[in-house]
Amino acid sequence: xxxxxxxxxxxxxxxxxxxxxxxxxxxxxxxxFAVGQDIVASGARPTHSTLILDGLAARYKVLxxxxxxxxxxxxxxxxxxxxxxxxxxxxxxxxxxSPCHVMFADHSRLRAITEEAPHLTRxxxxxxxxxxxxxxxxxxxxxxxxxxxxxxHLLCELFVRLQVVQRTNGMSFHLPLSQAExxxxxxxxxxxxxxxxxxxxxxxxxxxxxxxxxxxxxxxxQEIAEFDPTYLSLTREPR
Amino acid sequence: xxxxxxxxxxxxxxxxxxxxxxxxxxxxxxxxFAVGQDIVASGARPTHSTLILDGLAARYKVLxxxxxxxxxxxxxxxxxxxxxxxxxxxxxxxxxxSPCHVMFADHSRLRAITEEAPHLTRxxxxxxxxxxxxxxxxxxxxxxxxxxxxxxHLLCELFVRLQVVQRTNGMSFHLPLSQAExxxxxxxxxxxxxxxxxxxxxxxxxxxxxxxxxxxxxxxxQEIAEFDPTYLSLTREPR
DNA sequence: GCCGGGCATTAACATTTGTTAGATGGCGCT
DNA sequence: AGCGCCATCTAACAAATGTTAATGCCCGGC
Numbered sequence: 095x096x097x098x099x100x101x102x103x104x105x106x107x108x109x110x111x112x113x114x115x116x117x118x119x120x121x122x123x124x125x126x127f128a129v130g131q132d133i134v135a136s137g138a139r140p141t142h143s144t145l146i147l148d149g150l151a152a153r154y155k156v157l158x159x160x161x162x163x164x165x166x167x168x169x170x171x172x173x174x175x176x177x178x179x180x181x182x183x184x185x186x187x188x189x190x191x192s193p194c195h196v197m198f199a200d201h202s203r204l205r206a207i208t209e210e211a212p213h214l215t216r217x218x219x220x221x222x223x224x225x226x227x228x229x230x231x232x233x234x235x236x237x238x239x240x241x242x243x244x245x246x247h248l249l250c251e252l253f254v255r256l257q258v259v260q261r262t263n264g265m266s267f268h269l270p271l272s273q274a275e276x277x278x279x280x281x282x283x284x285x286x287x288x289x290x291x292x293x294x295x296x297x298x299x300x301x302x303x304x305x306x307x308x309x310x311x312x313x314x315x316q317e318i319a320e321f322d323p324t325y326l327s328l329t330r331e332p333r
Numbered sequence: 334x335x336x337x338x339x340x341x342x343x344x345x346x347x348x349x350x351x352x353x354x355x356x357x358x359x360x361x362x363x364x365x366f367a368v369g370q371d372i373v374a375s376g377a378r379p380t381h382s383t384l385i386l387d388g389l390a391a392r393y394k395v396l397x398x399x400x401x402x403x404x405x406x407x408x409x410x411x412x413x414x415x416x417x418x419x420x421x422x423x424x425x426x427x428x429x430x431s432p433c434h435v436m437f438a439d440h441s442r443l444r445a446i447t448e449e450a451p452h453l454t455r456x457x458x459x460x461x462x463x464x465x466x467x468x469x470x471x472x473x474x475x476x477x478x479x480x481x482x483x484x485x486h487l488l489c490e491l492f493v494r495l496q497v498v499q500r501t502n503g504m505s506f507h508l509p510l511s512q513a514e515x516x517x518x519x520x521x522x523x524x525x526x527x528x529x530x531x532x533x534x535x536x537x538x539x540x541x542x543x544x545x546x547x548x549x550x551x552x553x554x555q556e557i558a559e560f561d562p563t564y565l566s567l568t569r570e571p572r
Numbered sequence: 573g574c575c576g577g578g579c580a581t582t583a584a585c586a587t588t589t590g591t592t593a594g595a596t597g598g599c600g601c602t
Numbered sequence: 603a604g605c606g607c608c609a610t611c612t613a614a615c616a617a618a619t620g621t622t623a624a625t626g627c628c629c630g631g632c
Contacts, residue, residue, distance in 0.1 A: 153469065158559055161477040165469040177466070180459040180572050185466060185564040208455055212448045219458045220419040226461065227416070227424060229468035230392065230404040236475040237520025238400040241618090272579065281476025283620050288581060320397055325424040333419050480589090511609065522590050527611060 095197070096121070098171030098259040099145055103217050105258050106224075107333040113214045120203035121145070127190040129270075134175050136187040142198035143176045149194030150270055154278070155186045164279045166228065167191070167252065171259040177222055179204050192270040216333050227325040236281055239320070241290045242297075244280055246319035249300065249307060254323055266308040294318075334436070335360070337410030337498040338384055342456050344497050345463075346572040352453045359442035360384070366429040368509075373414050375426040381437035382415045388433030389509055393517070394425045403518045405467065406430070406491065410498040416461055418443050431509035455572050466564040475520055478559070480529045481536075483519055485558035488539065488546060493562055505547040533557075 096118055103109050122142065127133050133144055133151055151168040165186065168174045174188045179201050208215045228251070235244040256267045271279070277287035294300060299315045301308040309315055335357055342348050361381065366372050372383055372390055390407040404425065407413045413427045418440050447454045467490070474483040495506045510518070516526035533539060538554040540547040548554055 163473040163476040165472045177462045209451045223416045226465040233404045234402040237402040
């Protein structure tokens with residue numbers, strides 16, 4: 095059941111059976127969330143951290159004028175709020191973008207891991223660091239990439255991240271986001287989001303229908319995105 | 334000499350003398366960097382992590398078309414590349430925005446801290462988590478705030494962060510960034526950056542000259558920015 | 573099978589933001 | 603003092619992006 099988490103962590107460094115067992119012991123109960131439901135509410139002080147077993151979730155903030163901005167997308171094997179273990183108070187909400195199957199890790203057991211399992215602690219720390227690296231890449235995309243390139247970059251990133259946890263199907267993957275939701279990822283209006291998607295389609299590098307993205311020309315998509323996966327730390331090495 | 338670091342960490346939780354000593358022992362040598370010099374190069378695999386003792390540094394990425402985007406600003410007491418301790422390879426550069434006095438912490442000693450000092454490890458982990466929280470706030474600002482609000486938010490954030498490490502002078506602080514550099518923070522053209530600064534000045538909430546920002550109306554600036562410091566985790570509590 | 577709502581798409585127009593170019597002004601250097 | 607560099611600031615115009623509104627389509631509920 096925790097296969098995705100193991101795959102996620104093991105892409106960075108070897109994960110021992112003992113460590114897998116420690117993670118499994120940290121898990122308490124599981125739960126399903128429907129589309130649009132908050133998995134964690136802004137302002138909450140969780141006592142558990144949430145692991146995505148299946149589905150797509152997103153972190154978001156809402157402004158006074160009603161504007162919403164997603165700050166990350168979380169795929170299976172991701173902890174959506176591991177940072178709350180130390181940050182304590184949620185400064186943003188986390189919502190299910192598709193039906194989500196999740197599992198909760200007790201903070202007291204995570205704390206025990208930090209006391210007794212330094213290597214596993216470093217791997218969990220690393221997991222949050224990759225989170226940060228992705229944030230930095232998003233900042234660059236929002237600030238200095240063309241919108242087409244930004245979208246292409248997002249598709250490259252999602253494809254690679256989903257591939258790690260075996261959620262791709264050849265060169266296709268499921269992307270359960272409406273254009274309005276995608277607009278809140280890239281920081282665009284819905285109308286312009288539609289234009290940008292149209293532009294990327296016209297180039298012919300992706301086929302995109304029924305919430306399924308098929309990459310037709312990975313090389314060119316990567317070129318348009320200037321995608322360099324270094325920031326995802328995909329190499330397996332001692333940490 | 335490490336006062337800023339202690340202040341930075343102790344704002345989140347109590348820091349014992351033993352822990353301060355561990356940090357001091359982790360430090361090897363110090364160094365000065367001139368404006369514009371790279372403190373850490375993109376692609377490097379550092380064996381030390383860099384602590385800012387004095388000055389302002391920034392993380393950045395450069396795109397093929399020459400566009401540059403800063404992804405964070407680092408003030409005294411901040412580790413600029415603590416994440417490299419586990420990420421291993423730098424996917425971005427770090428440059429001195431003002432003359433910088435820095436000190437290096439050996440990765441082998443940081444590793445020893447993770448093996449032997451769980452609470453201090455959590456505080457260091459937390460430090461990188463606040464980094465991530467700041468990134469998320471920047472993403473929101475870039476995606477959904479007006480440019481004036483974005484700039485106001487940046488000023489609020491810098492003021493509070495500098496205040497923690499005692500680098501403010503009443504309601505003033507030194508901001509050694511040119512408008513071109515600020516443009517690469519907000520993701521704007523230089524001309525438009527100039528317009529936005531002018532707009533904020535005209536509102537009369539800040540006085541901004543000679544690289545010194547004086548906040549004339551903190552309440553209103555905060556309002557314009559919709560600034561809520563929760564994400565900086567300024568409360569002191571067990572972590 | 574019909575109806576209603578949400579989503580994608582397009583058009584026309586408004587606003588924001590970028591580009592190019594030039595003017596101004598401070599400040600260190602000689 | 604004079605020179606030249608660099609940052610700030612402005613203007614005029616171009617391009618990107620947002621807004622409002624309308625259309626068509628699919629799909630689930632009745």
